[in-house]
Amino acid sequence: MEIKELERVEYAGVFGKVSQLGHEQVVFCYDEATGLKAIIAIHNTVLGPALGGTRMWNYANEHEALTDVLRLSRGMTYKASISGLNLGGGKAVIIGDAKTMKTEAFLRRFGKFVNSLNGKYITAEDVNMKTADMEYISMETKHVTGLSEARGGGGDPSPVTAYGVYLGMKATTKKVFGSDNLEGKKIAVQGVGQVGMYLVEHLVKENAKVFITDIHEEKVKALAQKFGVTGVGQDEIYDLDVDIYAPCALGATLNDATIPRLKCRVIAGAANNQLKDEVKNGYQLIDRGIAYAPDFLINAGGLINVYNEFLGNYNRKNVFEQAEKIYDTCLNILHLAEREKITSQEAAIKLSEKRIEEVGRIRISR
Numbered sequence: 092m093e094i095k096e097l098e099r100v101e102y103a104g105v106f107g108k109v110s111q112l113g114h115e116q117v118v119f120c121y122d123e124a125t126g127l128k129a130i131i132a133i134h135n136t137v138l139g140p141a142l143g144g145t146r147m148w149n150y151a152n153e154h155e156a157l158t159d160v161l162r163l164s165r166g167m168t169y170k171a172s173i174s175g176l177n178l179g180g181g182k183a184v185i186i187g188d189a190k191t192m193k194t195e196a197f198l199r200r201f202g203k204f205v206n207s208l209n210g211k212y213i214t215a216e217d218v219n220m221k222t223a224d225m226e227y228i229s230m231e232t233k234h235v236t237g238l239s240e241a242r243g244g245g246g247d248p249s250p251v252t253a254y255g256v257y258l259g260m261k262a263t264t265k266k267v268f269g270s271d272n273l274e275g276k277k278i279a280v281q282g283v284g285q286v287g288m289y290l291v292e293h294l295v296k297e298n299a300k301v302f303i304t305d306i307h308e309e310k311v312k313a314l315a316q317k318f319g320v321t322g323v324g325q326d327e328i329y330d331l332d333v334d335i336y337a338p339c340a341l342g343a344t345l346n347d348a349t350i351p352r353l354k355c356r357v358i359a360g361a362a363n364n365q366l367k368d369e370v371k372n373g374y375q376l377i378d379r380g381i382a383y384a385p386d387f388l389i390n391a392g393g394l395i396n397v398y399n400e401f402l403g404n405y406n407r408k409n410v411f412e413q414a415e416k417i418y419d420t421c422l423n424i425l426h427l428a429e430r431e432k433i434t435s436q437e438a439a440i441k442l443s444e445k446r447i448e449e450v451g452r453i454r455i456s457r
């Protein structure tokens with residue numbers, strides 16, 4: 092890189108950002124031969140090694156990638172803590188086009204970077220990273236989880252995630268309606284991918300009246316027919332007269348534009364970072380009388396699944412049993428939020444931080 096270009100890099104901005112969210116360590120990985128550019132962010136390792144997936148994305152610039160990895164790794168710290176797991180929070184992003192850049196050497200080089208952290212960071216699949224990619228990474232490091240069942244892994248985490256979302260939805264329904272029975276409840280599911288589809292299955296079994304949408308219209312048609320549910324348009328989902336909205340596609344769908352349109356009383360879904368502005372949009376939901384099940388709590392089933400794989404002696408039945416705790420935790424958080432007049436997201440973060448602080452204290456005390 093030319094000196095002139097180096098001068099333009101905003102060094103102060105990088106350290107400013109890293110210190111803002113309390114990260115322990117951020118590793119910039121570069122390999123000229125393969126073109127690999129990755130950032131590994133370790134947010135907090137008080138409870139255990141930092142576990143979090145690797146996301147590959149064509150970020151508009153490096154600062155966007157840094158912001159994403161810092162935000163996502165902090166989320167993993169809270170998710171592990173609130174779920175009672177002995178894990179810290181971390182995440183990695185690879186900058187570039189997942190369709191053209193992922194060669195064997197590229198992925199193995201990334202694996203070597205993960206390995207250089209000696210287990211302080213454990214990686215897994217995330218957006219644009221497939222099981223086959225993880226297998227190349229695992230050739231260079233044992234600090235990988237979320238492998239296929241054929242490779243001794245726990246397999247698809249989506250059914251566990253969907254089960255946790257379903258239980259979080261029931262707990263929130265209990266808080267709002269006095270009963271957690273979903274029979275006859277009108278529920279809008281946005282995104283019928285891996286998690287959304289399994290969620291719909293649970294809801295249909297309980298005789299809820301389900302509406303689904305997705306960008307893939309043919310998928311909506313096929314699932315509507317398979318489950319006897321109603322397919323609706325992508326934008327229409329926000330205006331439906333429903334009891335429950337389940338965002339299972341993208342983040343930030345709870346924002347200034349959508350919240351005034353919602354008629355539901357409960358929001359419970361799988362997507363990460365559903366609130367565009369955690370504080371402002373969280374309080375807007377309270378003002379509109381809508382109860383929100385914190386996303387990082389109720390979608391923790393996938394993390395519970397890979398954590399069990401990481402511990403060894405993986406047992407699918409135990410994993411589902413552990414995910415059942417989401418119901419009580421969700422209810423406790425909703426009560427705490429009400430008592431303290433804070434948002435459920437703030438209450439969940441408060442409980443996560445409390446556990447990290449308390450465990451951290453006993454670990455340094457003699």
Ligand code: NAD
Binds near residue numbers: 286305363
């Ligand atoms: P997926 O990619 O299989 O499914 C997402 C679905 O949403 C796709 O069918 C996609 O077409 C659809 N979609 C995208 N944009 C949309 C839009 N604007 N409107 C309607 N539909 C749209 O992903 P998944 O594994 O089912 O995960 C769903 C969400 O849950 C993601 O946000 C993911 O990060 C989160 N999550 C998943 C897991 C897991 O175990 N898979 C765990 C935790 C969190």
